[in-house]
Amino acid sequence: MSSVFETYIKLGFHHIFDFQAYDHMLFLLALSAIYTLGDWRKVIALVTSFTIGHSVTLALSTFNIIKFDTSLIEFLIPVTIFFTCVTNFFKLKGAATKQHPIWSFHNLMAIFFGLIHGMGFSNFLKSILGRNRQVWQQLLAFNIGIELGQLLIVSIILITGFLIMNLFNAKRRDWIMVLSSAAAGIALILMMETSIF
Template sequence: MQDFAFYFKLGWQHIISLDALDHLLFILALSAIYLLSNWRQVLVLVTAFTIGHSLTLALSVYEILAVKDSLVEFLIPCTIIITAVFNFFQKDFTPKSLRLNYFLALFFGLIHGLGFANTIRFMLAKNQGIGWSLFSFNIGLEAGQIVVVMCILLLSFLIVNKWQVKRKWWVWALSGVAFCIALKMVVERNPIP
């Protein structure tokens, strides 16, 4: 149970910590187009991200997949930029028009999972089974993401429903913030000398 608590906390901090700004920005960009009434869709979306994240994390920890850290650290803010740009071109916010978001969450989750693989691999003891550790980490990750998404959805409820700000403007504001910070990260992390 002690291992579960340790890796759960590690997964939680992987999302909640300010050191995880790139992951927080991705979640912000991904959930910017949803309202509180869409919470079920957002939970599926967050779970798709966790599945993608978990898959490459496991493949990396088992040393089946290896990608240079510098490339991964560059690609992560690229996923934020693409997601934010996608938000700018949304004409309506119907579930049918947002289906691409599930693919983005899953696919970009694959990239984000590579970002933490080396760190968690070194934390695992040589004789320790990693299945339970990865499971615990992913439960913590999912819990953290749900808390972040619920905060974003509650804020969107206040802004869009209570203060009557046009939904499109709200989406553009959140996406614009995510886009600008991610663009700065892309420039700073450019792996090409």
């Protein structure tokens, strides 16, 4: 069983780095844009909140407890990215000095958006799940893999931000603006490319 568990951890980890499904990486970029390396505890709490959300709908979808319109989910995922970026813009004014609590509205937003992203993950997971009694273990391992991948992504984002702001004297406000604007622009393109339009 351990080999199967490890296999699904790797599948979850590599899936989050799938550049053909980069919308999840884009969401993490938008989610962590307002934070610095010193806020790493808060970012871990955010990522875990997101994981809790997507784990719920991923499980419900995998066991066919909930069903949904795939095209609607493909539209809603970039909507979550765009909305996150918009909230970042409203926080620009106090970005340099504002202290963010470890648990906040941002975490609730991450959980809610995680519910949507979980439905997006489910199509991939359903295509690879085995038909056996180990489905729960495979589901758990897949979520652990995704969590590990997400933590690596936000670590790269935070370290990159630290280097840019300290080596090149970039302002934190400008860093947030660049990341959020880029993510929002790509999210709009992804929204327009869905079958809803």
